[in-house]
Amino acid sequence: MSALLELRDVHARYGAVKVLHGVSLSVREGEVVALLGANGAGKTTTLRTISGMVKRSGEILLAGRRIASSPEGVARAGVAHVPEGRGTFAELSVRDNLRLGAYAAGRNGGFTRAYAYFPWLEERAAQQAGTLSGGEQQMLALARALMSHPRLLLLDEPSLGLAPRVVRELFQIVRRLNEEEGLAVLVVEQNASLALDVATRAYVLETGRVALEGSSDELRANDDVRRSYLGY
Amino acid sequence: MADLLQQIVSGLASGGIYASLALALVLIYRATRVVNFGQGEMAMFTTFVAWSLANHLPYWAAFALTLVIAFAGGAALELLLIRPIRDAPVLTVVTVTIGVLIGLNGLARLIWGNEPRQLESPFSTEPVRIGGVAFSLQDLGTIAVSLAIVAVLWLFFQRTKVGLGLRAAALNPSASRLVGVRVGAMLALGWGLAAVLGAVAGLMAAPALGSFDQNMMQPILLYAFAAAILGGIDSPLGAVVGGLGLGVIVNLLGTYVDVVGAELRLPVALLIILVVLLVRPAGLFGREAVRRV
Numbered sequence: 001m002s003a004l005l006e007l008r009d010v011h012a013r014y015g016a017v018k019v020l021h022g023v024s025l026s027v028r029e030g031e032v033v034a035l036l037g038a039n040g041a042g043k044t045t046t047l048r049t050i051s052g053m054v055k056r057s058g059e060i061l062l063a064g065r066r067i068a069s070s071p072e073g074v075a076r077a078g079v080a081h082v083p084e085g086r087g088t089f090a091e092l093s094v095r096d097n098l099r100l101g102a103y104a105a106g107r108n109g110g111f112t113r114a115y116a117y118f119p120w121l122e123e124r125a126a127q128q129a130g131t132l133s134g135g136e137q138q139m140l141a142l143a144r145a146l147m148s149h150p151r152l153l154l155l156d157e158p159s160l161g162l163a164p165r166v167v168r169e170l171f172q173i174v175r176r177l178n179e180e181e182g183l184a185v186l187v188v189e190q191n192a193s194l195a196l197d198v199a200t201r202a203y204v205l206e207t208g209r210v211a212l213e214g215s216s217d218e219l220r221a222n223d224d225v226r227r228s229y230l231g232y
Numbered sequence: 233m234a235d236l237l238q239q240i241v242s243g244l245a246s247g248g249i250y251a252s253l254a255l256a257l258v259l260i261y262r263a264t265r266v267v268n269f270g271q272g273e274m275a276m277f278t279t280f281v282a283w284s285l286a287n288h289l290p291y292w293a294a295f296a297l298t299l300v301i302a303f304a305g306g307a308a309l310e311l312l313l314i315r316p317i318r319d320a321p322v323l324t325v326v327t328v329t330i331g332v333l334i335g336l337n338g339l340a341r342l343i344w345g346n347e348p349r350q351l352e353s354p355f356s357t358e359p360v361r362i363g364g365v366a367f368s369l370q371d372l373g374t375i376a377v378s379l380a381i382v383a384v385l386w387l388f389f390q391r392t393k394v395g396l397g398l399r400a401a402a403l404n405p406s407a408s409r410l411v412g413v414r415v416g417a418m419l420a421l422g423w424g425l426a427a428v429l430g431a432v433a434g435l436m437a438a439p440a441l442g443s444f445d446q447n448m449m450q451p452i453l454l455y456a457f458a459a460a461i462l463g464g465i466d467s468p469l470g471a472v473v474g475g476l477g478l479g480v481i482v483n484l485l486g487t488y489v490d491v492v493g494a495e496l497r498l499p500v501a502l503l504i505i506l507v508v509l510l511v512r513p514a515g516l517f518g519r520e521a522v523r524r525v
C-alpha cells in the first residue's frame with residue numbers, strides 16, 4: 001500500500017528552541033500507527049507540525065503531494081486533528097461543536113455518521129459541551145473529527161485523564177473506524193500497551209528523533225520498549 | 233401613565249442606540265480581547281459619510297451604502313492596525329484603539345470642518361397614537377432599526393456557517409484553525425460587523441441629537457461602555473439588555489427625579505452600574521464558562 005502521510009527529515013522549532021531534529025515516518029492508507037515516547041519527546045509537536053501549526057523544514061507529503069502549510073489548508077485537505085486537551089469549544093453546544101467539525105468539508109452527512117458511532121450525542125445535541133464529562137468530551141472530539149469525512153485522523157493522547165473503562169471504549173471505536181471505514185490514524189499515546197494493541201506499526205520518539213520503529217509485535221518484544229513504555 | 237409609557241419608549245430609543253454600540257464593543261472584545269476605544273469615533277465618521285451620501289442619494293440608499301462602507305472600513309482597520317500587533321500586550325492594542333479615536337476625530341474635522349451638521353430623520357416627526365398614547369414615530373423607528381440589526385446579526389451568528397466560525401474563532405482560536413476556520417479572516421469580519429453596528433448607532437443618534445459634530449458619539453460611547461459592562465463585557469445578550477435597560481433607567485431618572493435632571497444622568501447611571509457590579513462582578517449576563525476537565 002502507498003503512503004498516505006510521509007514525513008521526510010522534518011525539523012521543527014518554537015522560536016529559537018529546536019524540538020524536532022529530522023523526523024521521518026509514514027502512515028499508509030488504512031493503517032493505524034502509534035507514536036510513542038517520553039514526556040517532552042516531541043510527539044505533540046510532530047502532530048502540530050503536520051497540521052501546519054509549527055514552523056518547520058523538511059518535507060511532509062499527503063498522498064504524495066506537499067501538504068498545505070497552514071492548519072486551515074491541512075484541515076481542508078482531509079486531515080482531522082484531535083489535539084491534546086481535545087479542543088472542545090466548551091461554551092458552544094454539542095451540535096455546534098459537531099458543525100465545526102464539518103467546517104472544512106464540502107460534504108454533508110457527517111451527523112449521520114457521528115451519531116452512528118456515538119448515539120448518545122444526538123440526545124444531548126443542545127447541551128453545552130463544557131458540561132460534558134472528560135470522557136464524553138473526548139468522544140465528542142472524535143465525533144467532531146468524523147464530521148469532515150477525514151482521510152487521516154491525528155489523535156493526541158486520547159486516554160489522558162480518563163478512566164480505564166472509558167479509554168477501552170474509545171480505542172474500540174478507533175479500531176472500528178479503522179476497520180469499517182478504512183480510516184488511517186496516527187495516534188500519540190502514553191499508554192503504550194493500549195496503543196500497540198490497536199496499531200499495526202509504531203514509532204518511538206526520543207528528544208525529537210525517531211529512536212525505534214517496527215510492527216507492534218516487534219516493539220512489544222523489544223526489551224527497551226518493554227522497560228521504558230510497557231513497564232514490565 | 234401615558235407620560236410614563238412615552239418616557240419608557242423614548243428611553244428604549246436611546247437604549248437601542250446604546251445597545252448597538254455596546255454590542256459592537258462586545259463583538260470586538262470577544263474577538264480581540266480589548267475594549268475598542270475607537271468604536272465611538274468609527275461610528276461618528278460613518279455618520280459623516282452618511283451625511284455626505286444623503287446629499288446625493290435617498291435616505292435609505294445612503295443608509296445602506298454607509299453600512300457597506302462601514303464594514304469595509306472596520307475590516308480595514310483590523311487588517312492595517314490591529315493585525316500587525318496581534319501578539320502585542322493588551323495595553324498596546326488598547327493604545328492603538330485610542331489612536332484610532334484621535335485619528336478619526338482629526339480626520340473627520342479635516343474633511344468635514346467644524347460646523348455642526350444635520351442628518352434628516354428617515355421617520356416622520358409626527359406622533360402616532362396607540363391606545364390613546366402619543367408616541368414619537370422617530371422613537372419607534374429607532375427602536376425598530378436597532379432591534380432589526382441585532383436580530384439579523386443574531387441569526388447570522390446562530391444559523392450560518394461563517395457565523396459559527398466567528399463564534400468559534402473568538403472562543404478557541406487554535407482549535408478553530410484545526411477544524412479549518414480562517415481565524416484571521418474572522419477577526420477582520422468581526423471588526424467589520426462591529427463598525428456596521430456602530431454606524432447604525434450613529435445614524436440613529438444623529439437625528440435624535442438635532443445637530444451633530446465630531447464629538448457626537450463621545451457621551452454615547454460612555455453609555456455603551458456602561459451598558460456592555462452592566463450586561464457582562466463578553467455577553468452579546470447582556471449588551472442588548474444592558475443598553476435598553478440603561479436607556480430606560482436614565483430617561484426615567486432624568487424625567488421624574490428632580491435632583492437628577494439632565495445633568496446628573498450619566499453619573500447616576502454609572503452609580504447604578506457600580507452597585508450591580510458589586511453584587512455581580514461579571515455583569516448581569518457575563519458568566520465564567522462552565523468547564524470540566
Ligand SMILES: Nc1ncnc2c1ncn2[C@@H]1O[C@H](COP(=O)(O)OP(=O)(O)OP(=O)(O)O)[C@@H](O)[C@H]1O
Nearest residue numbers: 014017019037038039040041042043044045046190
Ligand atoms: N509552545 C512551545 N514553546 C516552546 N517550547 C515548547 C512549546 N511546546 C512544546 N515545547 C517544548 O518542546 C518539547 C516537546 O514538546 P511536546 O509537547 O511536543 O512533547 P510531547 O512528546 O507531546 O510530551 P507530552 O508527553 O508531555 O505531551 C518540550 O521540550 C517542550 O518543552
Ligand SMILES: [Mg+2]
Nearest residue numbers: 043044045084
Ligand atoms: Mg504531548
